[in-house]
Amino acid sequence: MSLCLQARQLACERDDRWLFQGLDLDIRSGEIVRIEGPNGSGKTSLLKILSGQLSDYQGELFWNGAAMNDAREHFLANLLYLGHAPGIKSGLSPLENLAWYQALSGESNEESSGANGHEEQRLDALERVGLAGFEDVPAGQLSAGQQRRVALARLTLTPRALWVLDEPFTAIDRHGVADLERQLVAHAQSGGCVLVTTHHELTASPLLRRIALG
């Protein structure tokens, strides 16, 4: 399925300062779009606008050609957003954290795999991000990088076409960064799209496109 997120004449103002004005964007299947810019140039705001969290902007958003307000449900069902904060509860173990996200994503509605299948998927996702053996440790006792990895496990756990990732490489070690980069490329190659902000240099790839802010 081909997907397309479009923005037309997007503008956002913060504290009497224009973060960006007249921004036109097209994000399609098979692309990795990297938003670049110095600190405070509005990268996170742009991602929040594009993922439908901020409504304080001018311009229009389209999802597969339909206005965002009409297509919001379909858009959310295809979106995986990872913000600055990892969204991991420190009082719960990685497995329990993922169980919530799995249920929230609605994947559990498919009866085919059953409860055991879901636990299996969560274990697999955790192993994939290198957290085998930490499944039942309270997330509060994990390091910042490990908590980030729990959040990244959602990329494998809940299949979504559009990934919006805000600084996903924060606190991740070099090995993990390489893994994640490969995962982004694989996702784009299989028809998904990735929207990412990072200060980390991404390896050049024909799928990579840059958008500079500020």
Next chain:
Amino acid sequence: MIAVKATLVRDLTLLLRRRGEVLNPLVFFALVITLFPIAISPDPELLAVIAPGLLWVAALLAALLSLDSLFRSDYDDGSLEQLLLAPQPLAALSLAKVAVHWLLTGLPLALMAPVLGIMLALPAGSYAILALSLALGTASLSLIGAIGAALTVGLARGGVLLSLLVLPLYIPVLIFGAGAVQAAILGDGVAAHLAILGALLAASLMLAPWAIAASLRISING
């Protein structure tokens, strides 16, 4: 709804692992009620007159105290953004969070109130009504309070503002809740009071989830 159930389970697990937060309102309730006989007079006749009002006011304040944390930790660790971006209806998910708040605050307060009623020499025959009116009433309090908590979650010091926003809306619940206990003591019918408490609960059950969802959307925009 699997997502709603998962949210219920998640919040229950989280709170049961942090018992202190659950016990705080209960301890506050017990402390306030213990102080009144000491400060006013141990005379059972005097205490019996003011007991229904005292118990209800103390329970209301205890419930109010615990509201600020309802969405706070979710806001801080980024789970709230994820909740808003879930393809499930936000109203249903926030209702699950409110249900957990009532189960671990309102319901224990209602169960504890009769015990504290003994300390205030509450006349016999009104204990069951006290617990029942509190159980019904605190459910409304949790629902209404959650709207305020959702509106103030983006503010660093939202506690006072939350009380100011929510207290006026609590007044009807307080009047009919304390009224029910008073009526039971006087031997009047309590059905009317309880029916109105039920009606308040039904109305808040219908309207509050949408208001909470809208308030959360506003807060996350800030």
